[in-house]
Amino acid sequence: MNPKAKSASYVIVGASAAGVTAAEALRRYDAGAEIVMVSDERVIYSRPLLSYYLAGKLDEDQLLYRPRDFFERYKIKTLFTRAVGLDTEKSQVHLQDGTTVAYDKLLLATGSSPRFPTVEGIRQRGGVFGLRKLEEDAKAILSWLPKAKRAVVLGGGLVGLKAAAALKERGLHVTVLVDSPHALSQMLDESSARIFEEIFERNGVPIRTKAKPVALLGKNNSGVEGVQLASGEVFACDLVVVGKGVDPNLELLEDTKLRKDYGVFVDDYLCTSIENIYAAGDVAQARDVLRGEAWINALWPCAVEQGRIAALNMLGQETVYRGSMRQNSVQFFGVPVISAGLAVLTPGPLGGRSGEHDETLEFRPAPGIYRKIFLKDETIVGFVLVGDLPIERAGLLRILMDRRVNVAGVKEELLEPGLDLGYLLPLIAENREQFVEREFRELVQTVGV
Amino acid sequence: MERLFCDPRRCVACRACEIACAVEHTSSKELFAAVLNGDLGPPRRRVQRLGANPFRVAIGGVALSLGCHHCDPAPCVDACITSAMHKVNGETVCDLDKCVGCWMCVMSCPYGAITPRVKALKCDLCPDRKERRESARYACVESCPTDALFAGRFEDFESVLARPIERPWEVVR
Numbered sequence: 014m015n016p017k018a019k020s021a022s023y024v025i026v027g028a029s030a031a032g033v034t035a036a037e038a039l040r041r042y043d044a045g046a047e048i049v050m051v052s053d054e055r056v057i058y059s060r061p062l063l064s065y066y067l068a069g070k071l072d073e074d075q076l077l078y079r080p081r082d083f084f085e086r087y088k089i090k091t092l093f094t095r096a097v098g099l100d101t102e103k104s105q106v107h108l109q110d111g112t113t114v115a116y117d118k119l120l121l122a123t124g125s126s127p128r129f130p131t132v133e134g135i136r137q138r139g140g141v142f143g144l145r146k147l148e149e150d151a152k153a154i155l156s157w158l159p160k161a162k163r164a165v166v167l168g169g170g171l172v173g174l175k176a177a178a179a180l181k182e183r184g185l186h187v188t189v190l191v192d193s194p195h196a197l198s199q200m201l202d203e204s205s206a207r208i209f210e211e212i213f214e215r216n217g218v219p220i221r222t223k224a225k226p227v228a229l230l231g232k233n234n235s236g237v238e239g240v241q242l243a244s245g246e247v248f249a250c251d252l253v254v255v256g257k258g259v260d261p262n263l264e265l266l267e268d269t270k271l272r273k274d275y276g277v278f279v280d281d282y283l284c285t286s287i288e289n290i291y292a293a294g295d296v297a298q299a300r301d302v303l304r305g306e307a308w309i310n311a312l313w314p315c316a317v318e319q320g321r322i323a324a325l326n327m328l329g330q331e332t333v334y335r336g337s338m339r340q341n342s343v344q345f346f347g348v349p350v351i352s353a354g355l356a357v358l359t360p361g362p363l364g365g366r367s368g369e370h371d372e373t374l375e376f377r378p379a380p381g382i383y384r385k386i387f388l389k390d391e392t393i394v395g396f397v398l399v400g401d402l403p404i405e406r407a408g409l410l411r412i413l414m415d416r417r418v419n420v421a422g423v424k425e426e427l428l429e430p431g432l433d434l435g436y437l438l439p440l441i442a443e444n445r446e447q448f449v450e451r452e453f454r455e456l457v458q459t460v461g462v
Numbered sequence: 463m464e465r466l467f468c469d470p471r472r473c474v475a476c477r478a479c480e481i482a483c484a485v486e487h488t489s490s491k492e493l494f495a496a497v498l499n500g501d502l503g504p505p506r507r508r509v510q511r512l513g514a515n516p517f518r519v520a521i522g523g524v525a526l527s528l529g530c531h532h533c534d535p536a537p538c539v540d541a542c543i544t545s546a547m548h549k550v551n552g553e554t555v556c557d558l559d560k561c562v563g564c565w566m567c568v569m570s571c572p573y574g575a576i577t578p579r580v581k582a583l584k585c586d587l588c589p590d591r592k593e594r595r596e597s598a599r600y601a602c603v604e605s606c607p608t609d610a611l612f613a614g615r616f617e618d619f620e621s622v623l624a625r626p627i628e629r630p631w632e633v634v635r
Contacts, residue, residue, distance in 0.1 A: 075544075349578070367512075435525065
């Protein structure tokens with residue numbers, strides 16, 4: 014045996030949403046288990062909050078997702094280094110410092126990294142950042158800020174727009190360049206996206222669509238000076254933030270036989286093609302309830318749920334993962350939007366179908382305030398809710414969509430912001446085999462249908 | 463852990479529980495003072511009509527009062543990006559200092575039990591009444607004139623449901 018090998022029962026690579034939730038579940042059900050976490054970050058913080066930090070609305074302590082003494086409190090052994098390789102035959106993870114750590118069961122929670130566009134000079138110019146990590150990205154941007162007056166954000170997705178709004182808050186001139194015909198193309202349909210483009214414009218952040226960057230101006234190893242578009246047009250800037258989505262971190266798995274596609278394939282128990290290796294979070298390509306095929310919804314709530322369910326299965330408590338769906342909730346300049354499901358999707362990096370729907374329900378009490386619901390064969394396949402009132406009780410639409418309930422009899426009411434659980438209870442009772450949670454069973458029994 | 467249930471046969475949709483809940487979550491805990499102070503917020507539970515037709519005979523009642531079920535695992539806790547929403551001894555608690563109003567919890571709650579008002583507001587099981595006993599433990603239960611609201615385990619509530627009620631209006635004190 015390799016004298017350097019450290020033996021352990023459970024090894025988790027990655028200490029963000031999925032990894033941390035898994036560690037908590039492992040400890041909750043197995044007080045004596047040896048748990049080792051490998052992470053290149055020492056604090057457990059919330060990545061979705063980084064834009065709040067960038068804007069100066071939250072300080073570093075307010076980003077913490079778990080207290081600083083989390084690892085001691087949960088008796089977790091930590092290896093603050095990078096995992097660089099995996100030997101699935103010997104059940105060992107190779108670490109950057111040359112040592113290895115052995116596992117009985119392994120959880121891959123390696124997450125994802127910002128997708129940088131293939132633009133000349135993007136890796137050589139200073140002042141070009143993603144917005145994913147606290148030290149490498151958020152803090153690096155903050156220390157670059159004194160040098161910056163004009164920023165260009167590449168990408169009109171959630172991270173891109175949150176970064177743009179944050180930089181505006183810091184007093185920079187910000188322009189957003191979007192390849193697609195409209196912003197938020199993975200989240201909103203075109204007319205909804207236009208509303209937000211106008212909101213950004215009104216708040217002094219112009220969004221240029223169909224703007225394909227081809228080169229970053231400036232000298233190698235010095236600061237960026239501008240972004241050049243395919244049209245030849247140049248946007249002068251001294252800071253670039255890339256927010257064009259993320260790709261799963263698979264470097265660790267390069268020489269392994271693990272079945273992978275865009276991410277690591279996992280079954281309905283979040284187990285990979287090798288029986289003692291599980292995966293959760295942005296790296297795991299798992300069931301998508303609406304698509305009916307394996308997909309990655311790189312979202313915080315999905316990672317948390319997957320981390321917990323993977324841990325339960327690692328413990329031998331067989332737990333089926335129902336599947337994830339695309340869903341998000343965000344506020345831009347005070348206007349909240351919740352969108353979920355397929356109908357508004359353009360094909361993602363995996364290709365695949367774009368959303369299909371055969372009916373759209375719409376309720377617009379005022380300009381820029383609405384509920385829009387997309388149906389296919391009388392079931393909800395997606396929705397977009399914009400404004401303070403329309404977002405209320407959004408979870409009711411989400412659960413009807415998740416459980417594939419036929420909503421033919423309640424279409425008008427679905428549009429009502431006043432829609433409540435009581436109204437839906439008879440429908441839920443009719444579909445009770447889909448609503449297996451204890452609380453739903455109790456409610457159905459209570460109303461005695 | 464104790465949870466709250468509502469007997470739809472007894473609920474007359476008077477909404478006393480809503481007012482009591484809203485008042486409980488003010489600084490004065492007095493209706494009149496709360497209105498004058500302007501700090502009367504939304505109730506954390508709502509009386510909800512059952513189905514489209516309030517007089518549907520197929521259903522055991524007309525309405526019921528619903529709030530957070532404190533479910534476990536809780537989708538709102540999974541969805542919360544700040545860890546404001548968390549579990550304490552089975553209760554689902556929102557730390558309002560941590561809440562940034564992203565409304566991921568509103569999107570996730572399958573019961574529609576979280577109200578977005580700058581912060582995520584939901585049933586907190588009346589933390590200021592921890593010392594009180596019996597029906598006074600919870601503001602909504604105390605206020606219910608027909609004893610429709612019940613605090614306890616579901617198994618005990620089941621025996622309440624099993625007991626027949628002949629004329630719902632007779633239960634009004």
